[in-house]
Structure formats: C-alpha cells, structure tokens
Amino acid sequence: MASSMKFLLILFFTCSPLLQGTLAEVVCENLPENLCSFAVASSGKRCVLENYKNEEGNLEYTCKLSEVMVERFAGYIETDQCIAACGVDRRFVGISSDAFLTPEFTSSLCSPACYRNCPNVVDLYFNLAAGEGVFLPALCENQKRSSHRVTLELLSSGGGALATAGGSIAPTPASAPGPAGF
Template sequence: MAPSLKLSLVLFFACSLFIQGTVAEVLCEKLPSNLCAFAIASSGKRCILETYKNEQGDVDFICKESDVVVERLAGYIETDQCVNACGVERENIGISTDSFLSSEFTTHLCSSACYQNCPNIIDLFFNLAAGEGVSLPALCEQQKDNHRAMLTLLSSDGDIAPGPVAAPLAAPVLY
C-alpha cells in the first residue's frame, strides 16, 4: 500500500473518531431543562431534573446524572413524539408510581404509539412498576381489557337496564 494512501486512511479514521465522539456526546449537566427528563447520558446513566436556588434566591432547574444505568440506550434524548404519545412531561421533578393510578396516563403509556415505539420511556416505567411489584405488560393488558369492556357496554344498543330514577320532589310546605 502506498504511504500516501496509508496516511489518508489513518487521517480518515482519526477524524471519524473525533467527529463521532463530539457529535454523540450527551452530558446531563450540559442539557437544558426542557430536554433533561427522559434523556440518557453517553455514560448510560439516566438524566434527572432537579431544583435548586439560584443567586437571586429563585427556584430554578438543573439537569444532573443519576445513578441509574440504562444498558442499551446510551447517548439518547427522547423525542417530542414519544413524550406526547406517552403522556409524560419533560419538566416534572421526579417520577412517581402515582401516575399509574390515572387511567388517562395508562391509556397513553399503553397505547401502541408509545408502547411499541418509545423503548426509553417504556423501560423507565417498566422498572418503576416492577419496583412496586407491578407488571407493566399486565397493567397494560388490564387497561386494554377495561377499554374493551367499556366499548362493549357503550355499543350494546339499549341492552342495559336503566339506572334508578329519582322520585319527584314533594312541594315545599308553607306555614
């Protein structure tokens, strides 16, 4: 191989490493607060949004690296499409299992637009649910079954017994 070709290949390889390293680097501390939640640093650790008091004494947001490692998604920032499809908000402080109590939230999370297309958010809530002893797939199946039951109930063309009817109010007695 000619020396100039070797030099060209070495330069190409070195430049490609440099460009790849600078473009793909995600550091939680460098992310703005509106991209922090649902981001994963290049180290593989989840980014979390925290509050702090700034110099003026006002509460502000800061993005930090957590101790939680995500195996497969290092250097990932969640898309707006997934945030919207899954019904989550980027500027929430902390994530709680209380969100599972909302049928509106589970409807979004279990929708195919979220569950099939947003592995980062699903991984996060899968682990959150598992920590509470709940299976996210089972929760989603239950949510789908409840939705099917409601659709069946609504489409049953009058086969439902009418609800109770209130007795007419008696006329007030005047003294």
C-alpha cells in the first residue's frame, strides 16, 4: 500500500511539469515577469512582458494581456526546456521578427529539439515570419543548407520573399497551413 502511494506521488511530480498551466487559470496580469513571455492566458490571448519607469525612475516590468489570439494553447506557460531549446528568453520585452536576423536564433528555432517539440514558440515565430512575408518551414529548410546566406538575404530583402541557390523562401500563401505537425 505504501509503495503504491509512493509510486503515485512520484508519478504526479514527474508529470506535473507537463500539466503546467492546466491546473489553474492563467491570467497574464498575475504572472511574474519570469513566466510572462511565451505564456498564453486561459482566454487564449498571448501574454507580453512590458517595461515602464516607476515613480523613482527605475525600470520595472509587468505582464500584460495582448490582443493576439492563439486558442490552441489557451492556459499554457512555456516550459524551461523549450525556452532553452528554441534560444528564446523569458525576459524578452515585446517580440520581434528581428530575431530572424541572427543565424544562432534561426538555428535554435529550426532545430528538431525546438521545431518538433515546442509548438507554442514555433507558432509564435511562424506568425511573425508570415508577417514579414516569409514561410517558416522554408526558412528552416534553407537554414539547414546555409544559415549565414539566409540571414544575409533576409537583411537585403527587408524580410520579403527570399531566393537562394537551393530554392526560395516564398511568401506565406493565404491558405498556407500552420507550422508542420500542429
């Protein structure tokens, strides 16, 4: 009897990180700054970290609800494993497509550890890339061939459709599906 109870406790604590965000309602304004970025409120809207100067003039941070809806991840706080695998930082204030300009970031985002296992982060950057006219799966495919060339072409094109010797990173078609596997 005691051994089965011990097994259940071990099982619970082993699985609890997988349940993160599902046991309680996620309210962006209630999240500490170290959990805000890459979290999705129970309402389905993304949380964003914002900074402001307090009365003494010191920089402080607060978590706010954005207007961006992502219903399939409602009530979700990204895991530390995905934060590390995808090369992102929970202290990001606002999220920008500028991250695609660094080969290290694109390499981390496109790595199997991130791209296959972290759908929340990939979904966010899939949509950011689409806003720049870039189809993330094609960007990742080209990144495997030559990350520096892809970065240079992103810089020179302003983020629009990219052509490389090995193919092209086409603008996202209006009917394009979301990130592969989601």
